[in-house]
Each structure stands twice: as structure tokens, then as C-alpha cells.
Amino acid sequence: MIDGLNYYQILDIPEDALLKEVQVAWRKFVKENHEDVVPQQERQAAKERMFRINEAYAVLSHEEKRADYDNAYMLNGGSKIELVRSRVRKAKDIMLRDRSLITREEMKLIESIIDYLDRSTQERCFAWMTDILCERPEMAKHVVTSAFDEQLLGVNSHLLDRLLEKAPYAMTWEKIYLYGEEILGIAGKENKERNYNQLARILCHRLDLAKHFVYPSFQEQASGCESCLLPTLLKLAPNEITQDHFNxxxxxxxxxxWIVYGQLRSYNEQAIAWIMKARPDLVRKPEEKPTPKELPLPLRS
Known part of the structure; x- marks a missing residue:
């Protein structure tokens, strides 16, 4: 916030402005405040204006900085509801346009508001992204996060199916890792198991990233979920499990x-047996027995 104006007001753009609109506004101000067109007596004021304009542009033209600014702005009294509503309106307008003209940034805007939509609108968004992917495979890397969100939300729009079919290599290990972390946070064992099964499908298409599926496989077992992720890893890429992973x-x-987690412990002991059968070279370190607490000696009377 500068001189009572937020960055959007400084550039005279709406809060749902796309990058292109930010750039156009900035260029307009640059031309208006250039020293060649500003009278001599106004150049100092123009210089100060451009300092504020450049500061606003540096933030709003950078995806991560803008997201941080939006969060801070809302915490300082800005309206999150209005910000989301304006972006939802813009997203709906984008979805009505010719799909061949959709840009990466417009895809990102739609992706950013998915969590704020009702179920039916979410389904329409994911279906729209699926159509984009089918018509424009070059956009695949821009729908990966949405494909994972689709699964986390339990929406069946076939976006992940089409992604695995047309462009599995658009998935990076970083995004797969984040997907695995988000699975841990979702509610319901059945929902978790369904998502771990999707990770197993991804593994089948991306064996080159198999080492990044080791910890999710163990996390799945430790949480008591029963999916095909660990069996798939042991079948297709058991050698990716290192001794450190196993330890x-x-x-x-x-x-x-055992006394507290008997059933879960038993389930994981079975998983350990599977791992050691597939990888007999791995060494299981012995379990340290808990040290019994020493009872205080009775005081003499």
C-alpha cells in the first residue's frame, strides 16, 4: 500500500487483471510520465509517480509476489470475497471464449479459483480443461495441478485420464511430490486410498520418476491405507528403495x-515383509526396547 492506494489502484486496473492488462497499464504510465513528454517543472513529480508505478508493476507482474501481496492485502482489510468474486466472473468469461485462444495465464486464473466454486461449477471447469487438453496438448503442463486437484476433490471429469494418455511427461516430480503431500491431508480413508491408487497409475506412466514414489508408498502404509501403490512400486521399481528409505x-x-497401534502395526509389519521379499539385500535394524521408567525409592519415615 502506497500513499493510501493499493497496487491495483496505482496501475488503475481491476483486482482480477491478467498479466497482459498489467503490462498494458504499466506501458501506458511509462509513456505518460516519460521525461520527453513531461514539462520540465513536472519531471520530479513524474519521477516519483514512476517509482510507485514500477514498484506496483514489479509485484503484480510476478505470479508468486502477486499471490503474496493479495494475501497480505486481504489481511490488511481488503475484501477477499470481492477479490474472489471478480476472479470467478472473469474465469466464467474466459471459459466462454474460443479455446484455441486461451493463454497459460488464463488457465492459471481458473485454477486459482477452483476451491471457491460449487461442485457443479468445479465439474464444468475440469471438463473445460479436459477439452483444452484434448484440443491443445501443448497446454498439458498447465493442467497438471488441476488434474491432481480434480482427484483430491473427488471430481470425475477424466482430466487426469487424458493427461496420462496424452502427456504424462508434463508431470514433474515436484508436482507429484506435492500431490502426495496433499493426499495426507484429505479426510476419509476411502478418499485417500483412491488418490494413492491414482499415484500408482501415474507411477506406471512415469517409471523414470519412481524414486519419488518411495516415501508416498511408505506414508500410505503408515496411514493404514490399502491401495496398490506399494505393490506397484515393488513390482516395477523395487531397486529405487534405498537403505535410508527403508530405515x-x-x-x-x-x-x-503394539499395545496402542496393534492392528496398524501388524499391517505395516506385513508391508515390511513384502519389501524384504522384493529386496532381500535390505537390512532391518533391530527395534529398540523402551527403557522402563525407574520408580522413585520410597522415602523413609
Whole structure:
């Protein structure tokens, strides 16, 4: 916030402005405040205006900085509801346009408001992205996060199916890793298992990234979920499991005390047996027995 104006007001653009609109506004102000067109007596004021304009442009033209600014702006009294509503309106307008003209930034805008939509609108958004992907495979890398969101939200629009079919290599290990982390946070064992099964499908298409599926496989087992992720990993790429991976998993299992987590511990012991059968070279370290607490000696009367 500068001189009582937020960055959007400084550039005289709406809060749902796309990058192209930000750039157009900035160029307009640059031309208006250039020293060649500003009278001598106004140049200092123009210079100060351009300082504020450039500061606003540096933030709003940068995706991550803009997201941070929006969050801070809303915390400082800006209206999150109005910001979201304006972006939802713009997203709906974008979805009515010719799909061959849709840009990466417009895809990102739609992706950013998915969580704020009702179920039926979410389904329409994902279906629209699926159509985009089918018509324009070059846009694949811009729908990866949305394909994972589709699964996390339990929407069946076939976006992930089309992505695996047309452009599985658009998925980076970073996005797959984040997907695995988000699975841990969703509610319901059945929902988690369904998403872990989707990770197994992704693994089948991206064996070159198999090492990044090791920890999600162990996390799945430790949470008590029963999907085909670990069996798929053991079948297709067991050698990606290192001794360090295995040690970390063993530590997790050993932390499950039988008296409290009996059923979960038993399930994970079975998983350990599967792993050691597929990888007999891995060594299971012994479990440390808990040290019994010493009772205080009775005080003499």
C-alpha cells in the first residue's frame, strides 16, 4: 500500500487483471510520465509517480509476489470475497471464449479459483480443461495441478485420464511430490486410498520418476491405507528403495507401539515383509526396547 492506494489502484486496473492488462497499464504510465513528454517543472513529480508505478508493476507482474501481496492485502482489510468474486466472473468469461485462444495465464486464473466454486461449477471447469487438453496438448503442463486437484476433490471429469494418455511427461516430480503431500491431508480413508491408487497409475506412466514414489508408498502404509501403490512400486521399481528409505520407514513402524497401534502395526509389519521379499539385500535394524521408567525409592519415615 502506497500513499493510501493499493497496487491495483496505482496501475488503475481491476483486482482480477491478467498479466497482459498489467503490462498494458504499466506501458501506458511509462509513456505518460516519460521525461520527453513531461514539462520540465513536472519531471520530479513524474519521477516519483514512476517509482510507485514500477514498484506496483514489479509485484503484480510476478505470479508468486502477486499471490503474496493479495494475501497480505486481504489481511490488511481488503475484501477477499470481492477479490474472489471478480476472479470467478472473469474465469466464467474466459471459459466462454474460443479455446484455441486461451493463454497459460488464463488457465492459471481458473485454477486459482477452483476451491471457491460449487461442485457443479468445479465439474464444468475440469471438463473445460479436459477439452483444452484434448484440443491443445501443448497446454498439458498447465493442467497438471488441476488434474491432481480434480482427484483430491473427488471430481470425475477424466482430466487426469487424458493427461496420462496424452502427456504424462508434463508431470514433474515436484508436482507429484506435492500431490502426495496433499493426499495426507484429505479426510476419509476411502478418499485417500483412491488418490494413492491414482499415484500408482501415474507411477506406471512415469517409471523414470519412481524414486519419488518411495516415501508416498511408505506414508500410505503408515496411514493404514490399502491401495496398490506399494505393490506397484515393488513390482516395477523395487531397486529405487534405498537403505535410508527403508530405515526411515522402519523407524516409523517401530514408533507404533503394539499395545496402542496393534492392528496398524501388524499391517505395516506385513508391508515390511513384502519389501524384504522384493529386496532381500535390505537390512532391518533391530527395534529398540523402551527403557522402563525407574520408580522413585520410597522415602523413609
Amino acid at each position: 526411515d520407514y522402519i523407524d516409523t513402524v517401530h514408533s507404533m507401539r
